[in-house]
Amino acid sequence: MPTTNVRATTKPPRSAIENGAAARAQATAASGVTPAPKPTAPRGAAKARVAKPGAAKAKAGAAKGGAVAKGGVVAKGGVVAKGGAPPKAGAAAKAGAARHARMAPPVETLDRLRAIHPDAHCELDHDGPFQLLVATVLSAQTTDVNVNKATPRLFARFPDAATLARAEPQEVEPLVSTLGFFRQKAKSIVGLSRRLVEDFDGEVPRRLDDLVTLPGVGRKTANVVLGVVWNTPEGVVVDTHVQRISQRLGWTTNTDPVKIEQDLMRLIPKDQWDPTSHLLIFHGRRVCFARKPNCEGCGLNTVCPSAFDAENVGRKPKRDRTGASRREA
Ligand code: SF4
Numbered sequence: 001m002p003t004t005n006v007r008a009t010t011k012p013p014r015s016a017i018e019n020g021a022a023a024r025a026q027a028t029a030a031s032g033v034t035p036a037p038k039p040t041a042p043r044g045a046a047k048a049r050v051a052k053p054g055a056a057k058a059k060a061g062a063a064k065g066g067a068v069a070k071g072g073v074v075a076k077g078g079v080v081a082k083g084g085a086p087p088k089a090g091a092a093a094k095a096g097a098a099r100h101a102r103m104a105p106p107v108e109t110l111d112r113l114r115a116i117h118p119d120a121h122c123e124l125d126h127d128g129p130f131q132l133l134v135a136t137v138l139s140a141q142t143t144d145v146n147v148n149k150a151t152p153r154l155f156a157r158f159p160d161a162a163t164l165a166r167a168e169p170q171e172v173e174p175l176v177s178t179l180g181f182f183r184q185k186a187k188s189i190v191g192l193s194r195r196l197v198e199d200f201d202g203e204v205p206r207r208l209d210d211l212v213t214l215p216g217v218g219r220k221t222a223n224v225v226l227g228v229v230w231n232t233p234e235g236v237v238v239d240t241h242v243q244r245i246s247q248r249l250g251w252t253t254n255t256d257p258v259k260i261e262q263d264l265m266r267l268i269p270k271d272q273w274d275p276t277s278h279l280l281i282f283h284g285r286r287v288c289f290a291r292k293p294n295c296e297g298c299g300l301n302t303v304c305p306s307a308f309d310a311e312n313v314g315r316k317p318k319r320d321r322t323g324a325s326r327r328e329a
Helices: 016-031 043-051 056-064 094-102 106-116 129-138 144-157 161-165 169-176 182-199 219-230 240-248 257-267 270-286 324-328
Strands: none
Touching: 106 270, 129 144, 129 182, 129 219, 144 169, 161 182, 169 182, 219 270, 240 257, 240 270, 257 270
16 A cells, blocks of 8 residues: 655644643643653653554544554554654654654664674584574573573583484583573473474474474574574564664563563564664664663664663563562562
């Protein structure tokens, strides 16, 4: 469907940012007191409310107001659609306008990321699909650096599915004991090796449906292997970095990794799903830190709606260290 290019005849709906700014301006004028700033919400959340198709009028208004999405349809969830341009904002909302003006279509942002991180790649050390599968299973709840410290000894002794299938988990445990949940992980990698030998001739299958039947292998692990080894992922790998940066860039308003993956799959061409994860993970590890993102030194700061204001966007909720929730349960 071609993009509808309708000249606006009615005022486009104001975004949440705009409404908030206007309300604060009114309150200031009435009282002479500057109201306290509202709690920071994800930039994408404000954006979502701009484009949320709550009513047909709003949908049409958003399109007229500039939220042009692929095929002229406002993107579900309110994120910028593939190839879409950021919405124009009204003159009344300088803050919202500045944020929206910074946004760029995701594909353009990915091009910039490629220029910033030309060497982005999977940082789990491995030699072949089997070792990558094992390393990815081991990487749950720990860092790639920790996994890379453990796997040389593990793979020296058990380099392939055939050798690891013959081991008992108790033999493997000391080799991975520096990693969290090492007993369960040892059991999983021995179990998956046995399944590979029994059902797949010792080879790693190339289909997600087969991979997720292996012990310890979920959709995310399967897509890491499919993407890195064969560039045929069936989704976008969403880890903590991908989650945080997608939110900061306004690509998603969701917090559930499954929903974030669906948003990214809608926004990004399939042939870029695998590099997208590596680019965002590289950026998260080197520039866009969870705490204190380096917006000044970031090559995306002219297109990122969260630039210089990202500390609280995409962060995990603080842990409850008081035990209150446990006591209530
Ligand atoms: S470092 Fe700042 S400007 Fe760069 S992507 Fe993260 S939030 Fe945006």
